[in-house]
Amino acid sequence: MTQKTCFEAEVIQVVLETMDVLTFRFRIPEDVPFSWKAGQFVNLTVDTPEYGPDMSRLTRAYSISSAPCEGNFLDLTVKYYEDGHVSRHLREVTYLGEVMTIEGPFGKFFYEEGMGDRIALIGGGAGVAPMRAIAMQILEQGLDVDIRYLASCRTPNDMIYLATLIGWTETHPNLHVTHTITRPEGSTWNGATGRIDAAFLRHHAPPDSTDLYYVAGPTEMVKGVRTALKQDLGVDKSRIIWEPWG
Numbered sequence: 001m002t003q004k005t006c007f008e009a010e011v012i013q014v015v016l017e018t019m020d021v022l023t024f025r026f027r028i029p030e031d032v033p034f035s036w037k038a039g040q041f042v043n044l045t046v047d048t049p050e051y052g053p054d055m056s057r058l059t060r061a062y063s064i065s066s067a068p069c070e071g072n073f074l075d076l077t078v079k080y081y082e083d084g085h086v087s088r089h090l091r092e093v094t095y096l097g098e099v100m101t102i103e104g105p106f107g108k109f110f111y112e113e114g115m116g117d118r119i120a121l122i123g124g125g126a127g128v129a130p131m132r133a134i135a136m137q138i139l140e141q142g143l144d145v146d147i148r149y150l151a152s153c154r155t156p157n158d159m160i161y162l163a164t165l166i167g168w169t170e171t172h173p174n175l176h177v178t179h180t181i182t183r184p185e186g187s188t189w190n191g192a193t194g195r196i197d198a199a200f201l202r203h204h205a206p207p208d209s210t211d212l213y214y215v216a217g218p219t220e221m222v223k224g225v226r227t228a229l230k231q232d233l234g235v236d237k238s239r240i241i242w243e244p245w246g
């Protein structure tokens with residue numbers, strides 16, 4: 001059972017994942033009883049005086065991209081939108097030591113032992129944030145779970161966590177990572193291309209060898225994948241755990 005908690009947390013590290021995605025690490029104060037299940041999200045409240053008095057404190061939901069087993073911190077991986085208030089603040093204003101308010105955990109987007117032995121983690125763009133956490137937790141616990149990690153992004157330069165994923169696949173044969181690139185033009189990419197559609201799903205995570213599907217990311221992508229799973233692949237909705245971000 002995870003209990004909801006609200007606490008102040010300091011930014012202690014910022015990592016540039018791609019040109020428009022950053023991961024922010026927050027220290028969890030030792031006296032705060034914050035626990036969560038890998039894959040859940042928090043509400044982040046940020047002081048944003050740069051937007052004027054009416055928008056000087058804003059809240060957005062972010063999936064926790066780290067797993068509880070990694071340490072007394074939590075990571076949020078955030079895509080930058082030029083016209084987005086909180087993501088722009090995080091990218092252009094945030095400094096090491098800035099304090100923000102975190103409330104959570106929330107959501108049913110998590111994996112627990114026994115839920116299925118063969119899972120597909122399907123993320124579009126920064127939708128891979130909870131997938132990283134779930135994969136990390138399963139690998140760390142040494143569970144005998146087959147993981148299909150399927151991610152779509154615009155160009156090869158937009159692949160998030162690539163070095164980490166490569167490292168994990170070298171030591172964990174139960175993890176299979178596939179990226180599909182929606183805008184491969186001008187690159188030397190020779191892997192999968194196009195969106196995550198029925199044909200891609202049938203090839204990389206067919207229903208007869210997948211127990212559970214996790215889908216997260218931009219709403220249009222999540223709804224498209226869910227529809228393809230249900231209508232084209234005949235997957236029952238009870239086997240799809242989804243989290244649209246719109």
Ligand SMILES: Cc1cc2nc3c(=O)[nH]c(=O)nc-3n(C[C@H](O)[C@H](O)[C@H](O)COP(=O)(O)OP(=O)(O)OC[C@H]3O[C@@H](n4cnc5c(N)ncnc54)[C@H](O)[C@@H]3O)c2cc1C
Nearest residue numbers: 060061062063077078079081083084085086087126129245
């Ligand atoms: C449960 C949940 C988990 C989430 N986890 C993450 C996460 O791990 N990482 C992450 O980056 N985001 C995540 N989001 C989305 C996040 O909450 C914000 O919506 C996002 O950061 C944009 O906020 P903003 O203040 O920058 O933009 P806003 O000021 O709210 O919006 C301004 C403009 O940004 C654009 N925009 C905003 N959101 C999106 C979107 N999802 N897709 C396309 N365009 C958009 C639109 O053009 C919009 O007009 C999650 C959302 C939910 C509901």
